Amino acid sequence: MDDLELPFADAGAASERTGAPRDAFLIALGERVRLLRSRSGLTRRALSIASDVSERHLANLEQGVGNASILVLRAVSKALGCELAELLGDETAASPEWLLIRDLLRGRGEDELRRGRLALAELYEEAGTRAARGGRIALIGLRGAGKSTLGALLAQDLGVDFVELNREIERVAGCGVQEIHGLLGANAYRRYERRALEETIQLYPDAVIAAPGGLVSDPANFNLLLTHCYTVWLKASPQEHMQRVLAQGDLRPMAASQEAMDDLKRILAGRSAFYGQADLVFDTGGKTQEAAFAELSDAVRVALGQVSKQSAMHMN
Template identity: 65%
Template sequence: MNERTDDALLTAPTEGSELPDDAKNPLLVTLGDRVRNLRARRGLTRKAVAQAAAVSERHLANLEYGIGNASILVLQQVAGALQCSLAELVGDVTTSSPEWLLIRELLEGRGEADLRRARVAIGELLGTAANDPARARRIALIGLRGAGKSTLGQMLADDLDVPFVELSREIEKFAGCSVREIHDLYGTNAYRRYERRALEETVQIYGEVVIATPGGIVSDPATFNELLAHCTTVWLQAAPEEHMGRVRAQGDTRPMAASREAMDDLRRILNGRAAFYSKADITVDTSGRDLPASFELLRSSVRENMARAGTAA
C-alpha cells in the first residue's frame, strides 16, 4: 500500500454521491466533510485509508459523501487510519475539558493575527518555542510537490553560499530505505517519526542552511511547530495546474495514472493544507513565472527578510 502524500488521489464518486444535498442528513454531511478534509490534509488516498481502517472503499466513500451512517466502531477505525482522535473526527476536541472550554472561549472569534500571537505566547510560556538566534539563517521551503523546492532551494543555497538539505533524503538515511518503502513497509506514523528526527538533526547540525521539506510536513503539528520555531519558512505557492504540469514534466506520471480525478484531488490536497502553508514567514507565488523569474522573486524576498532581521549575507 502506498500512502505517499502529495500524489495521493481519490477514487471515483459512488452513485450515492449524486444524491441532492437536501436529501442528505446535515450531520452526516458535516461528518463526511470532516473525514474528507482530514484525509486531504494528510494526503492519503481513499484506498489507503480504507485499507488501514479495515473497511471497504465504498463504505468510506459513502461516509465521505454524507450518505453512510457508520457505527461508532467504524468511525474509531477511520480515526485511527487518519491519525487523529475520535473526538477530532466527530466534533470539536475543545469540548473535552473545562479548561479547553475556557481557553476556547478566550480565543473564539479572534482573527488569524491574534491567534498566531496567542500560539507564540503559549509556546514561550510552556517552553516549546525556542528563541533561536539562527532562525533567520535557516531557510525552509514548504509547499506541494511541483512547487520547485528542490530546484529553487539549491539555487538559493548557492546564492547564499550555505548548505542545501533535502529533508526527504535525510529521512531515507535514517530509515535505510526509500520514502516509498517506509510508507509501504512501516506506515505513515513511522514516516512521521523519521521526518521529525531528520528535521531535529538538521536544525542541530546547521546554523545556516536551505532546507527543502516534504509537502506533507504540515500534516504533523508537532513537526511543523518545530519547523516554525527554528527556521524562516517560505511557502512556494503555485496554481494546481502548474503543480501538476511540473510533476508531469519531471516524468512522474503516477498522479495521472492513479485516478481520473487527479486535478480535483490535487486541488483538495492544496485546499486542505493551504491554511497551514500560509503560516510561513514568506509566501512566494511562482504562478505564471519561469525559473529565473521565480528564483529572483525568492532570492529578493529571502534577502529582504534577512536584512530586516539584521543577518543579510
C-alpha cells in the same frame, strides 16, 4: 474488512426514502474526514486500503450519510494518523485549562489566532530560538512547487547547506519514503519525520530546508518547523504543479489525469490554510526558473534582514 462494514448503516438510502434531513453531526464528521484525508494527501482509494474500510462506506461517511460504527471511525482515524477525538471534533475538552483557552479563542479571526499562536510560541520557545530561527529557511508546498530546485540554488546563493528532509527521513528510517508508508504506515512516517526534523534543527544552525509537502498535516511537526525556521510557501496553481511533476519525468499521473488533477486540487485546498501560515508566501506561477530564483533570493534576503533586526531588539 467485513467486520468493519457490517455495523455501517446505509443512512443515505434511508434518508432518500424518507426525505428526512441529514444529521448535522454526521455532515460535520464527513467534512472533517474529507479535510483530514486531503491534508494527508490520500485519495479515497488509498485511505480505503490503509483503513481496510470500503470506498463505498468512506464515500457515505464523507458525504454525511453514513452512520459509521466506532470500529470504522477508529480504523479511519488510525489510517489518517490522528486521534479519534480529533476526528470527532472534541480534541480541546481534555481539561479545564483547555476549555478556558478554547473559550478565549472561539469566534476570533485568522489574524487574531495567528497572533495568539506566535505569542504562545514566543512564551514557550527555548532560549536563543528566536535568534537562530532566521538562519534556517524552510521551503514548504506541494510537490512540483520548486522546493528542491530553488532550494538548492538559494542555499548556494546564501552560502549555507541544503537539506532535503525526505532524504533525512530515509536515513533515519533506513528505507525509502514509499516503503515507510507501505510497510509501516502513516504514524511511523510521522515519527521518522519528527526525528529527522529535530536532528536537522540541531545539526544545521544555517541551512535551506526542503520540507515534505505533507509535513503541515501534522500539527506538532509543523509547529516545530515554524518555531525553528523562517518558512516560505512556494505557491503555484494545481495545473503548474502537475506540469512540473510531468516535466520531472514522472508519468504516473497520466494514467488517470483527470482523477489525479482532482485529487491534487483537493489536497491543495485542504493544505492551503496551513501553507498560508508561512512567514513568506512566494508565488512561482508564470515565472521561469531563473526569474523565480532571482525574486525569491531578493525576497528572502530582505526578510532575513528584518528578522535579524527583530532578533537584536528582542535580545536587547
